[in-house]
Amino acid sequence: MVKKLARVALALGVLTTLVACVSTSTSDGANGVDVVLVEGFGAEYQDLFEEQIAKPFTEATGIQVKYSAGGSGAEQYAAIRAANGDPGFDLAVMTSLELYQGSRDEMLTPVTPQQVPNMARLPQKLLNNTYGVGAIQDIQQVVLMYNRTAFPQPPTSWEVQWDPQYRSGALIFNPANILGVYALLTAAELDGGGIDDIDPGFARTAELAQYALATPTRSAEAVPFMAKETATAFPYLDGRAAIYSHTNNYDFTVPREGTYASLGSLGIPVGAAHKDSAYKLIDYWLSDEVQQRWALAYNVGPAITGLQFSPDFAAKHITTPEALEEIKIADAATVVKNRTEWSQRWAEAVR
Known part of the structure; x- marks a missing residue:
């Protein structure tokens, strides 16, 4: 009988412990x-x-x-x-x-x-x-980060990345980073394509890859190129762009074609x-x-x-409401559906 009661007590103890572990109480912090x-x-x-x-x-x-x-x-x-x-x-x-x-x-x-x-x-x-x-x-908005020495005046078009004078300092972001997705969409739009016709974006990516400085995956990978001032112009998000514009010889702008949020x-x-x-x-x-x-x-x-x-x-x-109304927001369903394929095609384009 004693052994039976002990087993019951042990079972109850285990149950109590399990209940405590799955509790949804907000009070799981210190003290x-x-x-x-x-x-x-x-x-x-x-x-x-x-x-x-x-x-x-x-x-x-x-x-x-x-x-x-x-x-x-x-x-x-x-x-x-x-x-x-x-x-x-x-x-x-x-x-x-x-x-x-x-x-x-x-x-x-x-x-x-x-x-x-x-x-x-x-x-x-x-x-x-x-x-x-x-x-x-x-x-955040995707901006064009540019070297102040290479561009005494802010560049006015995303096209400058393909300019023979600047393309050797371009950075082509992997679509695993959202910057890479928006860069593809922007490149496609320069030749009349877009989110539903991405082929022109890959054609431009393949062209630029012959000369580009690097193909980073993470935003932080651009920092050493700014420190050495070897990057000329590349897409970046305005949050980090503002930080590094104060610590490096770079600034940022939104080109006339517009940009993505x-x-x-x-x-x-x-x-x-x-x-x-x-x-x-x-x-x-x-x-x-x-x-x-x-x-x-x-x-x-x-x-x-x-x-x-x-x-x-x-x-x-x-x-402002006006700025929000003007900026482009990519269709999430289309991006999510195609992002893996786009990443694979991007890898082929930059090879």
Whole structure:
């Protein structure tokens, strides 16, 4: 009888432990305080996030933020999908392309104004690109980064990358990086193509690859070429472009043909253990004060309109309804459907 009671007690103890392990309580931080686990980009992004978002959020709410630096948005989503929606973190920093995938695959939790009141303040153009499973917290645009010595005046067209005078300093980004996707689309458009007719983009890529300086995958791989001033002109995102324009002999511009937006996004995996804390962090990030602070710190456009910025900042970033209306947003379904094939074709083109 004693042995039987002991076995029952042991079973109950194991059950209690298991229940505790799968608890969805937000109080899993140190000393029982609320916590939210965030997976995002590394390098300067992590530093800015911890200083501009995490610390003041904890001070305002008492919720601890534990940040882990991962890879690209595509890599963050791959981890979510591989774990069947339970990757061990509560909030992922991604792009709108991953929000589309998460909606399609049912791997991301719905995010609506009911859970995140400040979502109601997003412009409709941005709301359309959240697919009901995330939020957009900032807007970057693809810019043309150029060497100030090579270009005393800002270049006015994406065509300069193919100019014999400058093509030996071109960088051709791999479509594994979203920059590579937008570069392909832009190249296609120069010859009358586009997202539904990408062939001209590959033809131009193959032509440029005969002379280009490098074919980077990550944005950081461009930095040594700027330090040595061997790169002439190449596509970049305005956030990092602004940072390196202050530390290198480079500046950036948007050519006359226009450009694409890259929408910084936040998604909550369906298996996240601390959804309530994640919702609160998203709502905090979309508040006026934080949107302004983050935009200025990361050199990006805010997700909400009506904020005031200096003329110099507004000239370089998406800060007004008019600028948002003008910028192009690539169709996520088309990009996601074709990105693997485009990457394979890109590899052939640059070989």
